[in-house]
Amino acid sequence: MIFRRLLPCLVAALMAFAPTLAAAASVSEVVTALEKGYASLRDLQASFTQRSELASVKKAQTGAGEVFIRKGGGAGAMFRFNYTKPRQEIISNGKKVWYYLPENRQVMTMDAASLFAGGGGVALSYLTGMGEVSRDFTARFVGDGKDARGNYVLELVPKKPGQAFQKLHLTVSGRAVEEYLAQGRATMPFPIVSSVVFDQMGNRTAIEFSKVKVNRGVKASLFTFTPPPGVEVIQNPMGGVR
Structure with a gap:
C-alpha cells in the first residue's frame, strides 16, 4: 500500500528529470546544433577568463576580460x-586589426585578411561565429562526450x-543541444561554454565564457x-600573424 501511494510521486519525479535521462546526442547532432546556433548569431558580449600553458x-599565464563580437565587416567578424x-x-x-599594449605605449596593426589566413585565424573564427565546423574540421567526442x-x-x-594549431576542443552547452533536438531549432546563438586550442608546439590556450549576452x-x-x-x-609586425 505504501509503495502504491508513493508510485505517483516517483513517476512525477522521473518525468521532471526526463531531459537528463534522455539519450545522448551524436557527434553530428552536436555539430549541427552548434552550426544552427551560429546562423542566428548577430552579435555577442561576454566575460571571459583565459589560461595559457606554454610547453617551454x-x-x-592567466588573463581575463570582456569580449564583443559583431557579424559582418568584410574580411571577417x-x-x-x-x-x-x-x-x-x-x-x-573586419578589415583591420589593432593590438594595443598600453603599458608599452605601442599598437600593432595589420590587415584582418592576414590574421585569418594563418592557422590561428581559423581557430579564432569559431569564437567570432564565422566558421563552419563540418566543413573545416573532423569532429569527435572527447572521452565519453560529456563533462561533469x-x-x-x-x-x-x-x-x-x-594549420598553426593541432586541434581545438569546444565545450558546447548540453541544454542548447537538447533543446535543438527537442524543438528542431537552435535556441542559443552562442552555445560555446569554453574552448581549448592546442598548437603544434605543445602549447594550449583555454578560454571560458560567462555572462553571455547575444x-x-x-x-x-x-x-x-x-x-x-x-x-x-x-604596421604589419612580422608581415602579419602566421
Missing part, C-alpha cells in the same frame, strides 16, 4: 577583446594541413581604434 615554461589582466586590447573592424555538468565536449581536428545590438563604433597621442604604431 612550467608556469601558466568585428571583434574586440578588452583584457583587464593583463591590460591590453585586440580590436578588429552535462555539456558536450568536441575535439575538432583541421581537415586542411599546415543579439543585443552591439554598436559598430566599438570596433574601431584611434591610437592615443604618443603611442607608437607598428
